[in-house]
Amino acid sequence: MSDLDESESARLTRNLNELLQELRVTQTGVQILTGFLLTLPFTNRFGDLDGTQRLAYLAVLCGSVVATGLIIAPVAFHRVLFRRGERPWLVSAANWAARAGLASLALTTSGMVWLVFDLVTNRATATVAGTLSLVFFGVLWVALPLTSARRAGPSGSGTAAD
Incomplete structure (x- = not known):
């Protein structure tokens, strides 16, 4: 079946199923990260953190909780709106939540x-490592797909319906 033969309803269903399948990969990882972060204050070394490290820990913990909520949100959206004819909103909102997550x-x-890195080395090295990590994600998760999509052009393997 070509994309032209696919109904709007079938396309929305396919898009939602693909998105939920993709999120299964990230859901486990983000839940493990959040669980790990929740245990850190109960370790012996946590008391050695300085004020900046404690604030960074709390920011990272909050970020992890936000990521967990956003990445799991499409599942909740689907469950709440199941069989209510809200598939267009559901696909759009789930896509937004996944990207934000x-x-x-x-x-x-x-x-x-x-x-x-701040705990193991020093603040300057930590800043470089944290920045490089963020650049890595930006390049891998955003720049690379956008560059690839531009190179493929309008006749590439992806379609506007995806």
């Missing part, structure tokens, strides 16, 4: 890299 995950992970 991935951005939050990139920031959170980069913040965690900063915190670990």
Whole structure:
């Protein structure tokens, strides 16, 4: 079946199923990260953190909780709106939540890299490591796909319906 033969309803269903499948990968990772972060204050070394490190920890923890909420939101949206004819809104909102969740995950992970490097080395090295981590996610998750899509052009393998 070509994209032209696909109905709007079938396209929305396919898009939602693809999005939910993609989110399964990130959901587990972000839940593990959040669980790990929740245990840190109960470790012996946590008391050694200075004020900046404690604030960074709290920012990273909040970012992880936000990422978890955003990445799991499409599942909740689907469950709340199941069989209510809201598929267009659902696909659009789920796409927005997934993108925002991935951005939050990139920031959170980069913040965690900063915190670990700050604990193990020094603040200057931590700043470089955290920044490089954020640049890595930006290049890998945003720049590379956009560059690839531009190179493929309008006749590429992707379609405007995706």
